[in-house]
Amino acid sequence: MRVRFEEVVDDGRKKVCLTNETGDGVGDHLRDNSYEDDGYRYHDAMHLAHLAVLGWSPVFRKLLKRKRKSNKLTDEIEDGGRAKVIEEALVAFVYEYARSHAYLDGVEKLDYQLLRTIKSLTSGLEVARWSLRDWESTVIQGFDVWRRLIRDKGGVVVCDMAERSITLE
Numbered sequence: 001m002r003v004r005f006e007e008v009v010d011d012g013r014k015k016v017c018l019t020n021e022t023g024d025g026v027g028d029h030l031r032d033n034s035y036e037d038d039g040y041r042y043h044d045a046m047h048l049a050h051l052a053v054l055g056w057s058p059v060f061r062k063l064l065k066r067k068r069k070s071n072k073l074t075d076e077i078e079d080g081g082r083a084k085v086i087e088e089a090l091v092a093f094v095y096e097y098a099r100s101h102a103y104l105d106g107v108e109k110l111d112y113q114l115l116r117t118i119k120s121l122t123s124g125l126e127v128a129r130w131s132l133r134d135w136e137s138t139v140i141q142g143f144d145v146w147r148r149l150i151r152d153k154g155g156v157v158v159c160d161m162a163e164r165s166i167t168l169e
Contacts, residue, residue: 001161002169003048007041007153016041016154020064027063038099039150045157045166046091049142052159052166054134056127058083078126090121094139104143110136141166 003026004019010029014037018026030041044060051057058079061067067079077083097114098104115132118139122128130138148168149155156169 001052001159003044003157003159005042005044005149005154005157014041016044018044039146040095042146042149043091043095045146045149046094046139046142047087048157048159049138049145049166050087050127052161053138053141053164054127054130055161056125056130057087059087083125086121086125090118093121094118098139098143103147104140105147107140110139137164 002021006017006019007014008017008029009015013031015029015031017029020026027044030044032038032040034040047057047059051060061079062084068074094114097111101107104110112132115135118135119128119132145157145166145168149157152168158167158169160166
């Protein structure tokens with residue numbers, strides 16, 4: 001799957017627009033929602049890392065209209081509001097950690113406590129089956145793509161679920 005991130009300036013403020021492979025818009029246009037230009041507008045790269053590496057992103061399932069409606073319980077629990085809030089909180093939490101660690105530039109290992117907190121936050125969801133090492137890989141890959149998106153002011157993110165990887169074209 002490929003998702004294009006395009007940075008545009010609107011009313012003097014930067015925002016990011018996402019489009020899918022057919023050119024259709026994906027979600028809302030995102031700004032940093034911060035007093036500083038901190039690149040959070042590209043945070044959907046982290047949701048895509050969750051999707052590509054772990055096969056999990058209730059946020060992107062909704063955006064892509066791929067919620068699992070055929071199973072009411074799965075739709076409610078795994079793709080529902082609580083799971084989306086947990087994922088958004090997780091992305092914000094990890095982002096704040098990364099901010100204080102040079103946005104993970106050159107980082108190969110994450111703090112054990114960070115990884116344990118991630119596991120704790122996701123313990124009631126299908127994604128709980130993944131190991132600390134899987135989460136570590138997800139976060140590191142996601143922030144690598146995030147830094148490159150910032151540098152290039154956008155690009156095409158490639159999610160390879162078979163290879164469990166996320167890259168920037």
